[in-house]
Amino acid sequence: MKPTGILFFPAFDWAISPTHPEREERLLYTRDQVFEEGIMDLPQIREYKPSIAGLKDIARVHFCVPDIESQITEAHLVAVGSALTIGDAVMQGEVKNGFAIIRPPGHHSMTVSHGNRGFCNINNEPIMIEYLRKKYGIKKVAIVDTDVHHGDGTQEIYYDDPDVLFISFHQDGRTLYPGSGFMDELGGPLAYGTTINVPLAPRTTDTGILYVLDNLVKPLLEEFKPDLVVNSAGQDNHYSDPLANMAFSAQGYARLNSKLAPDIAVLEGGYSVETALPYINMGIIMAMAGIDYSNLREPDYSPTRFRESSSNLEAIKKTVETQLAVFRRRGDTIAANRKKGGDFYKTHKHIFYDTEYIHEEQVVQLRLCPKCSGFRMINSSAQHPNGKFYRVFCISIPVNACEECQQQGRSYYKDMVNNGKFNFVYLQDRIKDEYKSMDMGTETERVL
């Protein structure tokens, strides 16, 4: 039996600010617990060393404004690099599955990054997934986001990609940051049904969450048949988390991972650094490695402490039923959307960056391609904390784009460079694996 790969990168020398939840101490007690247990010495575990990602890996997913260097620290490069290392270890068959216990987190970062949102600057999982898709030719991927906060960044990145199934269950957006992840967010017109949200009422317990797993997540995965399953493994559904209000336990997280059996798990949020994280991380490692976790529990845990209310369970059942139906009729819905015709599908967005108080305005255009799922263009503008105002134009050609979309995307890049209205024009060409950015001020182009 192959071991489980663990990459533990606590970034003991990185924090957003000294008393911020995302600080040096966050994984300290996890380190203490995991190392004291001696689990890394077991033959079922293989520990990996963190590595450093390249800028190109980031450019494959993000348009960082004005450039990648100004949106990241070295810690981000190591966190992303670590996810890539675990991805490689799994894809090359060195391990049966892998867990990257890394920080800083990433799942609130969207395609365009003007700054830090919800503790995130760049998004670890999509960067890893696009890297693996390019390197190993994987097509279909499922991401299950188990963080208590809606994974709005990951959702946005894959909103128009029908080959990536994004499932997020989280505390209802009306009661918690980032205030999204409602049931009607189901994907773009040509990728409808491969974004599935399950908002849950505060104080939902193990029973409720595991019900969603058994009755929605598992059937979705069976029908979607992904080549790779990634768990965006936030740990803040825990009953002791200071930033949220759910009632999930370490046992619950372990059982969730046994049932889900992800190929790769990547740590996201979770800020109960002393009373939850050490035990949840142990639980996930043990579940992934197939080690009996019945002896694992938090010091203050009691199995009778939290009871799921029957009304909440009824509400969850309804949500599950609705979302399952949406997913199953996605083919018809997409076909109908295509029939409606039109060249581009246009949406307007306002995005707020809570960490740095940035307000971004976006106009997104998706080509309604008759053959593929189209390519995206984002016209984005925002004032940065340093006072500079940026207006940028971004073109993203996905891995599954058809010839026509590729050509159109590339020629739009030239047009927009000539247009002269923008500070920066970016082209993300995942087919050629080439990433261009044109600084209109200095008229210099950078190609990664």
Added chain:
Amino acid sequence: MLIGIDVGGTYTDGVLYEGSSIVSSVKRPTDETNLKNSLLQVLDELVGSGEKDKLKRVVLSTTLVTNLLATRRGERTALLLLPGHGLPQQVYATGPDTYFLKGGVDFRGRVIEPPDKNEIRDVLKEVESLGIKRVAVAAKFANRNNEHEKLIRKIIEEEYPDISVVISSEISCKLNFPRRAVTAYFTAMTLKEWNRFADDIEQALKERDVEAEIHILKADGGTIPLSVSRKKPYETVFSGPAASTMGAVALTRDNLNSVVLDIGGTTTDISLIIGGQPLYASRGAHIEGRYTHINALAVKSIPLGGDSIVWCEWYANGDSAIRVGPHRKGAAACFGGEQPTVTDVFNYNLDLKLGKPELSKAKLEELAQKVRLSTVDLCDNIVEMVIDHLADAVEDMFKEWENEPAYKVWEIIHGRKFRLDRLIGIGAAAEAIIPLVAKKMNVDHFIHKYSPVANALGACVVRPTLAVEVHVDTENNFFTVDPGGYRKSLGKTGNFQLSDAKELAQKYLKEIGQERGMGEYINEFQFYMEEQFNVIKGWHRAGKLFDIGVQVSPGFINEYRGVDA
């Protein structure tokens, strides 16, 4: 005048050092059934060649404890574990007499579950009824709070005075419960035998009127006084490879990056020297399939030595392949062995004139005929296989070091890269083999005329070592000290800073160093770990946590001035 003796598996080596030269050296076969005699025989020869009253220090390196553990001849020992919640308890079972008890502590040293005295008494009753006289006790997070371990020890001391007990927190305060438990278990197991050996040695030296200090070589390449080793027999395991590595450092005395290859009869031991300092094993010594908290040099042993046989493997389809090792079947053909060996190949190929070279030639010709090759081609092939194997093992060794996990951004960004400067050959077969491996790897090599006894020289001239780690928790107002497992109140916690934590660690280093008779060497310390974390409750700082490590690292005594070439 200084003496170093390394009792190895095959040979016992000794040197007598004075001024700046090796006055005499001795190599005798080891009698595995009587290590003491092998040691004393070499000691007598060395003492006989010098003036006894000028002898200042004798350092011994012995496989006694390693052998006791490997052959499971240690005393029957019960292991009492308090694993609390987490991994399944059974994962931690070690040996046939493991017992699990209630009681739990968390990473901040807070008691989660108290122990059950009735349960403890029931287990002790059973232990006594089985006639077991040794007990090791280990609790998870006893490194942060050892009150449960101490309670059990107290009950044993009061109610079963003839049972002796070792508690894990006094052995080590490093994180990793199973390693701590195993180390405590091995300590309890070997304590009696080791003390008997120490008595014998003291007695023997008394009979010989030798008044020199007696020290024991540790796995970390440093020494401790024989008297201190009586409580810590585990420190003496794997001292042989440490002796060789330190011998290589003693012969080179510079700041280069080297790989040491100690080519013995059955195995080659490979170790790393980085900037003149030997590398520690990151997970501690690995004994009988278990990781421990024994600080040891990183030594990789591969089954290829001078006596490894060369042979031919036949397949069902009639094809054949030449093989080297991994087995040893007695001596090389040139020394009267039945089968040709690696030594015979080099003897023939390089005309080394070892033993009876015509016997090497005869056995190799026999093999060459079987595989339808000329003897020259056969030997060339084998030489190449040996060289490739060693070169690969050397590369693996430093790749492993480069790939060791790290937990800070700084460490990753400033990654490790090992630029190999040189191979150092140790052992009798080194002279023939090492230059070829170095050539293949395109690096320099170093072989000294004292390479064959470098291990004994290493033991002879290394200084004492000591590492002290202090964990401070200002919110809960305590600190712990390793070694010793002390847990004390901090007193004032108001404005406790990193500098205070470092001062505390330094204070204990000096205290413990004094107890161990480290003398002036205690002043040559350096900090190897400085961790500082704020404990935040809500959005405010509730306290600080510090982990400080300070050590006197491996080096040489002041009397050592190198060896005349």
